[in-house]
Amino acid sequence: MIKRLSTVVLLGFIAGGQPGTAQVLAKAPQATGRSAFQADREARQQLALVLGALKDRYKVDILFFDRMVEGQTVSSDQVNYNLPLEENLKRILKPAGLDYKKSRSGAYVIIGRRASAKETSQLNPSGSGLPESPLTTPAQAEPVGETPRPTLARTEAAERPLTGTVVDEKGESLPGVSVTVKGTQRGTTTDAKGLYRLSIPETGETVLVFSYVGYVTQERVVGNQSTVDITMQADTRALEEVVVVGYGTQKKSDLTGSVVAIGKERLTQLPNTNIAQALQGSIPGLQINNNDGGAEQNDVSIIVRGRSSISASNAPLIILDGVPYTGGISDINPTDIASIDVLKDASAAAIYGSRGSNGVIIVTTKQGSKGKLSINYDGFYGTQTIANRPDLLTGAEFYAFKKGRANAPNTSMTPSEEAVFQSGQFADWYALATRPGWRSQHSLAVSGGNDKATFYIGGTYLNVGGIAKNDDYRRYTLRPNFDVRVTPWLTFSSNSQLSFQDRSGLPADFSGQQGANFMNPLTTPFNPDGTLTVYAWPEYNLAANPLAPTLARNINNVYRIFTTNSLKVDLPFVPGLSYKINTGVEFQTDVRRTYYGRNTRTGFENKGQATNFNGQQRNFTVENILTYSRTFGNHSVNLTGLYSSQSADEEQQQVVGVGFPNDVLTNFQMNTATLLTPTSSYSKQNLESQMLRLNYSYDGRYLLTLTARRDGYSGFGAGRKYGTFPSVAVGWNLAREPFMSNVPFLTNLKLRASYGLNGNQAVSPYQALATLATRSYITTSGAVLPGYVPSRLANEELGWESTRSLNLGLDFGMLGNRIQGSIDVYQKNTQDLLLNRIISSVQGFNRIIQNIGKTANKGIELAVTSTNLNRNGFTWTTNTNGSYNINRIVDLYGDGRDDQANGWFIGKPVRTIFDLQYDGIFRSPDEVAASPQKTALPGYVRIKDANNDGKIDAADRTFQGNQDPLYLYGLTNTFSYKGFSLMVFVQGVASIVKENPLVQDAVFIDVRRNTTRKDWWTPQNPNAGHWANDANANLLNINIYEDASFARLKDISLAYQLPATLVRRLKMNNLRFYVSGRNLATFTRYEGLDPEISNQLDIPLQREILFGINLSL
Incomplete structure (x- = not known):
């Protein structure tokens, strides 16, 4: 809002009856029906009106006194909206003998060529604040030819003072915020400390309006308060x-x-x-x-x-x-x-x-950023629990389950199982392998700077104890970022990340047949002395104790340094031309030491086993970037050229030792092992790139982007190392067209279209070369010597996988951007796939990577953000997004045939499921007689005879669904009132199918492992949901697939930010407390461990509650 300070003139009283200036100006737009943008097309127009148009176009505050611009007019050809604001201000102010200054708040202050310090300070919102006075808005600018009239002074009713503080979401002061009494011309602005003072009527309901560029305008009912503090919410959409x-x-x-x-x-x-x-x-x-x-x-x-x-x-x-x-x-x-x-x-x-x-x-x-030193702390602590625990059989239930198993060759209890059952000391392996988890983090950041240099230094410590026993993770990070303006034309920047990750300790085992998920509950976790058993089931030596990994001595550390440094030179001899060199250096070292003692199955069987691993990764990047950016009238051009070189190498060394004399000499005395097996590897790859990009804009309405990039990758065949990838995109800002000015509800409307080619080289080095592998052989004398055998065929034609993409997009904003969003429709066609295909093994190889095959993806995406309510300090915003994607294989080997061995089918998604279909349970002998499964019994699994040939075999396999979702969506609602804010986030997927291993009855023929509690079929329970407890009931052991669509209450966060006045008493800038919950509820028909995680037999997903604090000094 443009704020013009009207001087109260005694002549207004003498003239009597004449309306005040503000009153006349307010009528102007209603009478003429013209907006500021329409008016600027006239031959001459008032300077005040032009300033209003500039304010609207550039989204800034412009402040001036009435007397400065009275009678001043501007020619329409003096304004060019494609130029920067400051260039336009110079054009229109200089002929009028005026100038401008930019305040720290970002507002522009119109001053005379020899403006007094007093006059400038009065207008500067970052100084002591504007004097309390009547304000006018851009819509109140005088119509051309209207005689300016002085402002009337009015006799006010009884008044009282009102004060307050305005801060941003971080609690930092906001100078220059407009504070007005709704429905009047009365108002003021905040000073450098965000303070304001205002006189309001003693009686009546007073409503204050707080407005500031880049923030949501808010209203607050005063009531009987003498102090009204407010926190402005950033309106990123208005910027x-x-x-x-x-x-x-x-x-x-x-x-x-x-x-x-x-x-x-x-x-x-x-x-x-x-x-x-x-x-x-x-x-x-x-x-x-x-x-x-x-x-x-x-x-x-x-x-x-x-x-x-x-x-x-x-x-x-x-x-x-x-x-x-x-x-x-x-x-x-x-x-x-x-x-x-x-x-x-x-x-x-x-x-x-x-x-x-x-x-x-x-x-x-x-x-x-420039300004005073800022210190910020962010910390939280929270607890974790299992989000969904599988409903496993207890020891007593398992005993009955095993005893009642039909058609099993051996369902008698082993002596150890019988002893556990008689003792009643059943093993709850899931409880033993888990614990209450925790997560805590502490972050401290210091930032500041001046005109010459700025800095940001942040350090974070993260400590997590997972819900799996002994699953610990710690991370330490340090980030020093610096920007130094060496000269007006030379800038140096450095951004670095130093991190240390400690993953030491092995968690309890959840995977496999004898993991905590399915370990027999009639087994023994502990010896009489309280130590862990090596074999939890003595008669079955494959049943290692799931808790044994927690006994291993394990060190697992990762050290990483990643730093980017750049030097930018603004070349003075060509305006708009700059050169920048970027360098990136990345080092990572992995150190892993593991020793399994004789108290574990691995160590017991090998008389101790030690593994020492060291890995190093090094990456170096150098980028030379030349940029030319200029505006010529309505034409804006940005041209970027790039030459880039990147190299990466990796080496690994590992030695495994077994047969130690005792468990005292471990990883650090590898020479005492009976047998040592060393291995090592090294690889290196290089990338070289050139790129040219042109961005062109005409009048901000018509947009064009042209890009061409050429890349070379050392891992491809000699004649296929380089690929060229062009693209073109156009845009049309319809909202800036003159014919759209009569559509007031539409704030933004832009059409986008793009088409181009991208590449993929995501295969490891040397895939195009023939390789050898070591093999030991025995000589005629009995000696064992190393030898080499071919391990991979060469493919000199291996090259780039390429994707051609078409995208059509629409960006929109309505009702002053209260509603805004985008819609995108796309088609991606990928060819020359880097496909690891199966070949005949007659040559000694069964696979080779080739450029063969095609895939396609097409879909639509939608994102909408809305401000649903903004009244009396209460705001409600919603962010919604959703997408729909269809994936399919177009071709494989050029002959139209599927690859059933790999599960790839033309016309189907990449991760489609092709299998026999579960068709329920036989309920009666008649159902069995009418089916191809003549040997089945009631209670057995019925398999669908898909081809109706009267038999069940591989030919009956059908497509069960896609393991990737067809739909993705997210919904975030944020509510805020005064210092409180509540955020609710729901995330989900739809049209996805997953296997559910927990439903299957894979307990082995002699019932070695546990299973989940089920509604078993029996003659007395013929309508049960699960087949009979019979080893032959699911003889083919077909997989069970379920709809894994879900909607999850992913996050809820409730925060309270202390009032600014209280925070300042505590010598702080901001103080905020919050409580947050994650994975609180999941709505799904999937009966597995969790519909999101990939491995249903691994560590389960956790639910957590966190408490945190943010503060800044």
Whole structure:
């Protein structure tokens, strides 16, 4: 809002009866029906009106005195909205003998050429605050030709003073905030400390309106309060949001590709310890799966817009501070992140052509800012419990289950089982292998700087005790980021991450046939002296104690250094031309030491077993970037050129020793082992790239992006190492067209279209070369000597997998951006797949990687953000996103045939399930007689005769469904009132099928392992839901598949931010407390361990409650 300070003139009283200036101005737009944008097309117009148009276009505050602009007019050709604001201000102010200054709050103050210090300070909102006076708005500018009239002074009723403080969401002062009494011309602005003072009527209901550029306008009923404090909520939609697009940034309004940004607001709403948690369910088209419930929570898979590859990687490329990052996305500390941008279509990802076909995730870390030193602390502690425990049989139930097993050759109890049953001391292995978990994190950051240099230094300590016994994880990270302006044309930047991860200790075993999930409850966990048994079931020496891994001496540490450094030179001899060199250096060292003593099965059978492992990874990146950016009238051009070189090498050394004289001499005395088996490996790969990108904009309405990238990869065949990946994208900002000015409810409307080619080289080095493997052989004299045998065929034609993508998009905003969103429709066609196909073994090889096969993905994505309510300090916002993706294999080997051995079928999804179909249970002899399963009995599994040939065999296999979801969705509702805020996040998937191993009765023919409690069929229970307790009931042991669609109450967070006045008494800038819950409820028909995790027989997913605090000084 433009604020004009009207002087109360005595002449107003003498003239009598004349309306005040503000009154006349308020009528102008109603009489003329013209907006500020329409008026600027006239030959001459008032300076006040032009300033109003500039305010609307550039989203800034502009402040001035009435007397400065009275009678001043501006020619229409003096304004060019494609130029920066300051250039337009110079054009229109200089002829009028005026100038401007920019305040610290971002407002522009109009002053005279020789403005007095007093006059400037009165207008500067970052100084002592504006004097209390009547205000007028841009809509109140005088119509052309109207004689300015003085403002009337009015006799006020009894008044009382009102004071308060305005802060942002971090509790920091907001200077220059407009505070007005609703329905009047009365108001003021906050001073440098965010304070304001105002006189209001003693009687009547007074409502204050708080407004500030970039924040949601709020209203507050005063009542009988003498102090009204308020926290302004950032309105990111009202700003020209800037997103990172790779090798630069762009205003969101100028984007032509499909890019989704996650800002710091979303990242700080929840106590996340890895990025995947923040992204899951927040971005349409982004599929994130947790593979288990381990303490580290970093075993995740990420897929953007469906699977393009069949056997090569589908993981997106990670860019950290401008440089490719080879570590896991979960290794990046979320506390240090400023923003995350996901590039999804060909145009957006084409700048990373060689690895952009699976999408790109760009992570940008926090930087320092000019101003006083800022200290921020963020910490939380929480507890974890099992989200869904399988309903396993107790010892007594298992005893009855085994005894009642029909058609089993041996259902008699072993002596140890009988002894446990008689004692009644049954083993609850699930309880023994789990514990109450915890998660705590402490982060401390210091930032600041001046005009010459800024810095951000953050340190974080994360400590997690998982719900699996002995599943511990600790992470220490340090992030020093610096920006130094060496000269006006030379800038140096350094961003580094140093981390140490401690995964020492092996968790209890949940996997396998004898893991905690299915271990026989009639077994013995402990010896009489309280130590763990080596064999929990003495008569069955394959039954290792699931708790035994916790006894192993294990060291597992990862040391990582990742640093990016850049030097930017603004070349003075060509305006708009700059050169930047980026370097990235990444070192990782893995150290693992494990010793299994004789108190474990592995150590007992090998007389002690030790493993020493050392691994090193090194990555080096150098990027030379040349950028030219200029505006010529209505034409804006940005040209970026790149030459990049990246090398990576990895080496590993491992030695395994067995046969130690005792359990005292372990990993550090490997020479005492009877047998040592050393292995080592080394690999190296190189990438070389050139890229050229052109961004063109005409009048901010018509947009064009052209990109071409050429990449070379050392791992491909000699003649196929290089690939070229072009793309084109166009955009049309319809909202900026003149004919759209008569559609007042539409704030933003932009059409986007892109088409391009991306590549994928996600195979390990040397895949194009023939390799040898070591094999030992025995000579005629009996000596054992090493030898070599061919292990892989060469393929000199191995080259790039490529994906052609078409994307059509629509961005929209309505009702002053209270509702905004985007819709994208896409088609991805991938060819020359890097396919690890099966071949005839007649040559001694059964597989080879070739460029063969095609896949396709097509879908639609929707994201909508709305402000549903904003009244009297209460706000309610909703963020919704959803996506629909169809994946299918188009071709495999060029002959139209399926590959049943690998489970690949033309026309079906990559992860389709092809198997025999469970068709319920035989309920009667008549049903058996009418089926092909003539030897079955009532209570047996019925298998569907899919081809109706009267027999059950492999030909009856059918498609059971897709293991990847057809639909993804997320819904976030945020409610805030005064200092309280409540966030509720629901995430889910639909149309997905998974195997449920817990339903199956795979207890072995002699009932060796436990099973879940079921509604077994018996003659007395013929309508049971599960087949009979009979070894032949599911003789073919067919898999059971279930609908794994789910909706999960993923997160709930309740926070309270203390009032600014109280916080300042505590000598702080901000103080916030919160409680958060994760995985609180899941709604699904899936009866397995959890519909989300990949391994249903591993550590279960955890539910957690966290308590946290944020404070800043």
